[in-house]
Amino acid sequence: MTTPMLELVNLSKHFPTRNGFGRQIGLVKAVDAVSLRIETGGIYGLAGESGSGKSTIARMIMGLATPTSGDIVLDGENVSGQSGTRAYGRKVQMVFQNPGSSLNPRRSIGASIAVPLDAHGHPRATRRQRISELLEMVQLPANFAERYPHELSGGQKQRVAIARALAVAPKLLVLDEPTSALDVSVQARVIDLLVDLGRELGLTYLFISHDLSLMRNFAERVGVLYRGQIVETGPVDQVFEHPQHDYTRLLLASVPVISAEEEAMRPRIPLIDGEIPTAEQLIALRAGAASASQRTEK
Numbered sequence: 001m002t003t004p005m006l007e008l009v010n011l012s013k014h015f016p017t018r019n020g021f022g023r024q025i026g027l028v029k030a031v032d033a034v035s036l037r038i039e040t041g042g043i044y045g046l047a048g049e050s051g052s053g054k055s056t057i058a059r060m061i062m063g064l065a066t067p068t069s070g071d072i073v074l075d076g077e078n079v080s081g082q083s084g085t086r087a088y089g090r091k092v093q094m095v096f097q098n099p100g101s102s103l104n105p106r107r108s109i110g111a112s113i114a115v116p117l118d119a120h121g122h123p124r125a126t127r128r129q130r131i132s133e134l135l136e137m138v139q140l141p142a143n144f145a146e147r148y149p150h151e152l153s154g155g156q157k158q159r160v161a162i163a164r165a166l167a168v169a170p171k172l173l174v175l176d177e178p179t180s181a182l183d184v185s186v187q188a189r190v191i192d193l194l195v196d197l198g199r200e201l202g203l204t205y206l207f208i209s210h211d212l213s214l215m216r217n218f219a220e221r222v223g224v225l226y227r228g229q230i231v232e233t234g235p236v237d238q239v240f241e242h243p244q245h246d247y248t249r250l251l252l253a254s255v256p257v258i259s260a261e262e263e264a265m266r267p268r269i270p271l272i273d274g275e276i277p278t279a280e281q282l283i284a285l286r287a288g289a290a291s292a293s294q295r296t297e298k
Contacts, residue, residue, distance in 0.1 A: 003076040005172055005204040006038040006061070006092075011070035013056050030056045032228040033070070038172075038221075040075075043198065043205045045219030045236065047212055047251065053228040054208045058176045061206070062094050075171060090120060093165040097177040099157035103149040109135075109160050110145030116167040134163040138193060155186035159193065166197070172204045179214065191218050212255050216240055224248045 013031040016024045031053045038044040048054050059065040061072060072080050074091055093116075096102040103112055113131050122130060132142040138159040149157055158178060165173055175194070179187040191214065197203060209215050215222060216236055223233040224247065232245040243249045 002039065004037045004073075005040040005042070005075055006036075006044075006206065007071075007073040008034055008036050008057070008061075009071040009073065010035055011057065011060065011072065012068045013053075013060060013065060014068045029228050031060070034225070034228070034230055036223050036230060036233065038204055038206060040171075040204055041198070041202055042221065043207055043219045045207045045209065045215040045222040046225055047209065047215055047222055048225035049210055049251070052225045054210075054225055055176060057225075058094065058174050058206070058208055061092065061174055063088065089116070089170075090168045091170055092172040092174065093168065093170040094174040094176060095158070095161050095165050095178045098181050099154060099161045100149065100181070102161055103157060105149050107148075108145065109147050109149070109152070112149075112160065113145070113164045113167055116164060120168045122167075130167070134167055135160075137166060137197065138163045153186075154182050155190060158182065158190055162190075162193070162197070166201070169201075170203075172206065175205055175207045175209075177209055178207075180209070180211065187214065194218070212240075212251060224251065 010033045011031060012029070012033055015028045015030055017026045017028055019025050034053070034057060036044065036046075046054050046057065056065060060067050067080065070080075071078055074088075079088055079091075103109075107115075110128075110131050113134055114127055117127055117130060128145075131145050135142055135144055140156065140159055140163070144152070144156075144160070149160075152160065158181075162178075178194075179190050182190065194205065195218070198205060205219075207215065207219050219236050221234065222236050222239050223230045224239070224245065225231075226245075226247040232239060232243065232248045239248065240252065243252055
């Protein structure tokens with residue numbers, strides 16, 4: 001068996017809840033014993049609604065949050081507690097949701113891309129050449145290095161963010177909703193760029209998104225995250241065409257469609273307006289559907 005690029009083993013992150021006197025009265029299990037495996041060169045999609053724990057997992061992988069328990073294994077090495085080191089930063093980088101807020105408006109594009117190069121000791125003599133190479137990788141002209149974020153479109157800003165993430169030649173990119181702030185047509189071009197870069201550079205992706213349509217066209221395997229736990233995982237086609245968990249069916253039933261053919265493929269599960277149903281509500285929905293089916297047969 002080959003060594004995966006990333007493996008999470010029973011990863012958990014719990015936050016204490018306190019009363020008005022500061023006394024702990026409970027725990028919020030934002031991430032609860034999550035395990036997943038991404039093969040080298042693979043694209044793993046982590047799906048779930050807001051509040052399901054997706055971004056918390058990303059923050060723990062990047063070292064922006066400390067796990068309560070569990071292990072993060074990167075390229076065969078347990079890196080729990082190593083995040084923040086220069087060696088760790090060379091292995092994994094992140095592309096954030098909003099390219100506008102992830103770029104310093106007072107820095108030129110070239111200066112923004114130069115930040116990780118300086119942090120990792122890239123020779124100053126070849127820094128300008130490396131910046132031009134990175135801009136070319138994301139299909140932007142070299143003279144964009146002199147521009148500022150306010151002069152770029154949303155798609156161009158995200159390409160710059162991708163170039164900055166690639167500056168230290170990482171093995172793994174964590175993509176946290178990288179296209180959610182972009183128009184649909186721009187989303188497609190950014191995804192095509194990521195696919196091309198993955199092939200050319202041998203990158204591995206963890207793609208975090210609530211957009212199931214986009215995930216189906218980009219990811220190879222998918223995990224469905226519900227209330228901090230992965231409730232279903234497998235190849236994309238298998239999970240999308242034959243969902244086994246009620247929450248997965250609920251997510252798929254909520255995807256907008258534009259044709260009668262797509263409508264016919266949607267799972268038939270009543271939606272609960274305005275909220276993600278609890279596990280108890282899902283059980284009740286399932287029991288109600290079974291009861292209705294039995295009455296019809298009689």
